[in-house]
Amino acid sequence: MIAVLIADDLPLQRLGFRMLLESQDDMTVVGEATGGSEAVRMTAELGPDVVLMDVRMPGLDGVEATRRIVASGGPGRVLILTTFDLDEYAFAGLRAGASGFLVKDAQPGDLLSGIRTVADGNAVVAPSLTRRLLDLYAHRFPVTGPDREPDPRLRSLTERERGVLLCIGQGYSNSEIAERLVLAESTVKTHVGRVLAKIGARDRVQAVIFAYDTGLVTPETR
Structure with missing residues (x-):
């Protein structure tokens, strides 16, 4: 129940x-x-x-x-x-x-x-709707810059995991990520799970917000 x-x-x-x-x-x-x-x-x-x-x-x-x-x-x-x-x-x-x-x-x-x-x-x-919503209100996110200390959770990601997080932040589904990164969808699912665990996100929506918070994704990123 x-x-x-x-x-x-x-x-x-x-x-x-x-x-x-x-x-x-x-x-x-x-x-x-x-x-x-x-x-x-x-x-x-x-x-x-x-x-x-x-x-x-x-x-x-x-x-x-x-x-x-x-x-x-x-x-x-x-x-x-x-x-x-x-x-x-x-x-x-x-x-x-x-x-x-x-x-x-x-x-x-x-x-x-x-x-x-x-x-x-x-x-x-959906991540795509989250992306649209955050684009509208991105001016409220912390200001990023060269003097800002990178989030240690972002540094803990491998290059591949960082690429997967970027795609999540851009609102892509697992199948779309698989196509963009030339990976099997099952492999993408595994990477997504590892990314969520490493950044402490409960779900993909929180992963999108994390990508914006850290400056990995911005409204201009396409």
Whole structure:
């Protein structure tokens, strides 16, 4: 069973989510939080597999709640709910460590699929969409320059792994990376797994953000 915590300040929204999720044989709602602080506390107490997190809540918002949940080091993953797929909240949610985001008016099937995907340890949002989103807000990333100390995690990568990370950051799928680097797709999968482990990324979305953070990928990189 996938244990889900719903975090939303609107009672009708929470009720709708609960009814949908509990209609599934493989999901159960372990709790409902009405704000960010409560979501952080209940995540620590209940240990859900997935936190369905609204970003706009009074008091502690969903972005900061996501940051605290991820920083706690627990196994629970956060799925952000936002209004538009390329808005500032989606960007902030991914930067805070969310494993993906969905628009609030997503089809029920898309929401359920997203929860299952996150529970399996994968990212919901495609790397290509992450790339588009980060391009829009790249001016908020740390400034890179010759005087900035390179991230030691980047230095730990082999030349091949660095090339794979560059492709991930550019939004390419495994099959596209295999074609660009002239590798078998199974080999690419192995390299991707090693890259994620070395840089400490939970999924490909976080790997894309890491590539931007370290200056490996910029909006001009094509």
